[in-house]
Amino acid sequence: MLLNIKNLTVAIEGKEIIKGLNLQVNKGEVHAIMGPNGTGKSTLAAAITGREGYEVTEGEIWYKDQNIIEMDADERANLGIFLSFQYPVEIPGVSMTNFMRTAINAQREYRGLPPMPAGEFLKLMEEKKKLVDIHSKLTNRSVNEGFSGGEKKKNEIFQMALLEPTLAILDETDSGLDIDALRTVAKGVNELRSEENAFVVITHYQRLLEYIVPDFVHVMYDGKIVKSGSKNLALELEDKGYEWLKEQSLV
């Protein structure tokens, strides 16, 4: 098992947001997480990736046979956990090239590899740019600076493609994308999918799941997963909304 979350409770500034959540992800799987606004989907992503201030008050997060709850965020990233941010951050003056070279070399260093030669790195950039159909215009600029909402999301997938993580969490990567961009992002994900990695896709829309077909769909409500099912669950949600689940979760 790649990711095994057991009875996880997470608090922000003393307030409990995740309230005893369980989730198991195997290599080769795609899991979709859906659920109303404010139920803790991004909080879950932050807890898995080790963001400061997200306090695990109970439970465990096992990744590749180790409990990672005490581990720093950069180390988790170096172990192959990637987050496509719901709100990507701008870093003025730091070029995408410099940023990604720093990231790739940090990850290589962690794995005991020498820095990637400049030529090899540039070739890799070119290759991945094509994969997610992102313009050099963008990659020559500072990290996310002045990017449109959709461009930022594409840029997340571009970074994912460069880093080739083992576990990728996509937090509403589809929000704000036009139809073509949505297809490109899905294409990027599908090409990276393999028997060796897994994806957790957080989304509000069934549409994305037509392109990235999940093995499981989970519904999160009030800090817990209240229902899990196949991809058909997403269709059901699209149809019925969340109200019926709220009633279920109260019992």
Added chain:
Amino acid sequence: MSDQTNNILDEVTKGEYKFGFYTDIENDLAPRGLTEDTIRFISAKKEEPEWMLEFRLKAFRHWQTLEEPEWAHLHHPPIDFQGIIYFAAPKKKPQLSSLDEVDPELLETFDKLGISLDEQKRLAGVAVDAVIDSVSVKTTFQDTLAKHGIIFCSFSEAVKNHPELVKKYMGTVVPYTDNYYAALNSAVFSDGSFCYIPKGVRSPLELSTYFRINAANTGQFERTLIVAEAGGYVSYMEGCTAPMRDENQLHAAIVEIITMDNAEVKYSTVQNWYPGDKQGKGGVYNFVTKRGLCKGNRSKISWTQVETGSSITWKYPSCVLMGDNSIGEFYSVAVTNNFQQADTGTKMIHLGKNTRSTIISKGISAGKSNNSYRGLVKIMPGAINSRNFSQCDSLLLGDKCGAHTFPYIDTRNQSSIVEHEATTSKISEDQLFYCNQRGIDTEKAIGLIVNGYAKEVLNKLPMEFAVEAQKLLSITLEGSVG
């Protein structure tokens, strides 16, 4: 900012000063304190001509009439000017012609600092004048430069070998009456660099001076004079370090630049004097007067500085734009950490027609430090159609540090345009987490973000030094993240 951000900040700003070692060499010292005798001692040690001694004494007598200035945003206990040793020279008086005659201890010192005085090993394209405490120990590539008619030597040598040039220009841009520390420097300065670019010559090498304070209880008072005749060009760079000591040390320098018609001088500084420890103990007081005179038409002077060291920095590299169509530029990154204080900026004085000036200042404060930009843009009535653009940005790491901006603007004609922009920002937790999530640790992330922030200025540095400066920025903020 949350506590947790501050904790991270505290941790990351714990970097150590890497140049704090001391070389045990025998010194020739002046007696402690400052009287006319001290000045005669220095002048005699340097075997100076009478006119030089006269200049010093005039400056000294003027200095005695002055009060030590008090600065709005700088705080330090009173300086005991009688407690300082005003002259310290490595005893084995080095001959300047060959490396073999330089004390091996000194060569090793400079090697340790990453400044090789061996021309074979030196970065191609850079000539160095190495100054330790009060004297220049070695100037490299003098022969190569001489072929182009360029004079690059220590100030003492210039007084001996080129007295007519020194007499003609010394004190014309920064007179000894200019301010308290300029008067002091004019009285007691011990060495420094001199550079003369003849008409129409572009220097084939970057010139640089490396200043090192070594001896205890001494002050360093050097002066630099650069003259570029019509059509001349030179890019000049200075670097500085000092050992770690508990007491404060005074550094009061003067730099004068003069450019004639169409001449250009680029002056870059990477200042890394010992900043004091984390409790604010020790460190160098860096009180410096730097000024350039664009005397000729279409001439240009450009100051670029990366200020990371010193416990107190007080400096305003300035341009007097006298020639028509002349250009002045000031690009600055000033980083303060722990208890450092910096009050720095520039003065752009527009006298000639169609003169232009640009000011880009990036202040970065961490720890409990204070960082001020103070600048004056003065456009005189005759400076018609002149322009200034100023941009002053401050970046805060944590919430115990301060950033202040004091722009003074004085425009005395209608046809000129002055623009000023200012911003203040913080390194956010979001940015750090974003970097962490890509596998970049917090210390590297701060280096990355700060270098990105300062990029506009770093890009102005000569290539050889830009890389050094980038590293230095990261090191200065090591242990300070948030």
